[in-house]
Each structure stands twice: as structure tokens, then as C-alpha cells.
Amino acid sequence: MHFDWDPDTFATGITAMDDEHKVLVGLINALAKNRGTENRDLLESILKTLETYVKNHFVHEERIMRRMNYDKFQAHVAQHQSFIRMLKQIESEFQKQTNTKAVIETTLSFLKEWLSQHIMVQDKAYGRFLVE
Ligand SMILES: [Fe+2]
Numbered sequence: 060m061h062f063d064w065d066p067d068t069f070a071t072g073i074t075a076m077d078d079e080h081k082v083l084v085g086l087i088n089a090l091a092k093n094r095g096t097e098n099r100d101l102l103e104s105i106l107k108t109l110e111t112y113v114k115n116h117f118v119h120e121e122r123i124m125r126r127m128n129y130d131k132f133q134a135h136v137a138q139h140q141s142f143i144r145m146l147k148q149i150e151s152e153f154q155k156q157t158n159t160k161a162v163i164e165t166t167l168s169f170l171k172e173w174l175s176q177h178i179m180v181q182d183k184a185y186g187r188f189l190v191e
Pocket of ligand 1: 139182
């Protein structure tokens with residue numbers, strides 16, 4: 060599993076957001092690349108970086124959507140909140156140290172889904188809204 064950031068697939072048309080999405084794709088690739096490792100510290104540091112990055116990114120994205128009076132702002136924010144809840148759940152499962160591999164696999168399918176459903180659909184939608 061490896062994602063190449065390409066504009067047709069991922070671009071919202073808002074450069075600052077696209078740049079942040081590129082970093083996210085990179086973090087997802089890093090997790091995928093290390094999915095089989097026994098090194099829990101490495102996995103933990105990727106998960107922590109992802110969590111921090113995502114939270115900051117959502118703040119930026121929500122600021123832009125608010126500024127442009129995006130009509131689907133509330134629904135979009137609700138998706139961000141559920142993403143953060145999911146990451147917290149993942150984090151607590153990871154801390155149990157019982158089944159690291161399964162936790163990482165679940166995380167990867169969740170992130171893959173996020174790329175294809177959220178970034179490729181919902182984020183592109185606010186990009187179009189801004190252009191119109
Ligand atoms: Fe978003």
C-alpha cells in the first residue's frame with residue numbers, strides 16, 4: 060500500500076491545504092511501509108505525529124471554511140471530530156500492547172478510507188465551493 064499524491068486524485072485547489080494533505084499522505088505511507096515492524100516505538104511515533112498533524116490541519120481547514128462561509132461547514136467539522144475520536148480509540152488500543160499488528164492494519168484501512176472518502180470527496184467539495 061502506497062499512495063502517490065497526484066493533483067487529479069487529491070487536489071482541492073487550495074495550495075496550503077494540498078501541501079498539508081501531501082504530508083498526511085506521506086505519514087500514511089510511512090505507517091504502511093512499517094506495518095510489519097516489531098518496533099513499537101517507531102509505530103507509536105508515527106501515530107503520534109499523525110495525530111498532532113491532523114489536529115493542526117483540521118484547525119487550518121476549518122478556519123478556511125469558516126472564512127468562506129462554507130455551507131457544509133457543520134457536517135464537515137463533524138467528520139473531523141469523528142476522525143479524531145477514531146484516532147483516540149486507535150491510540151488506546153495500541154497502548155494495550157496486545158495485538159499491535161491488528162491495530163495497525165485497522166488503522167491503515169481507516170486511513171485509506173479517509174483518503175478516498177474524505178479528502179477525495181469532502182475536501183475537494185470545499186475547494187470547488189471556494190472557486191465558484
Ligand atoms: Fe477535511
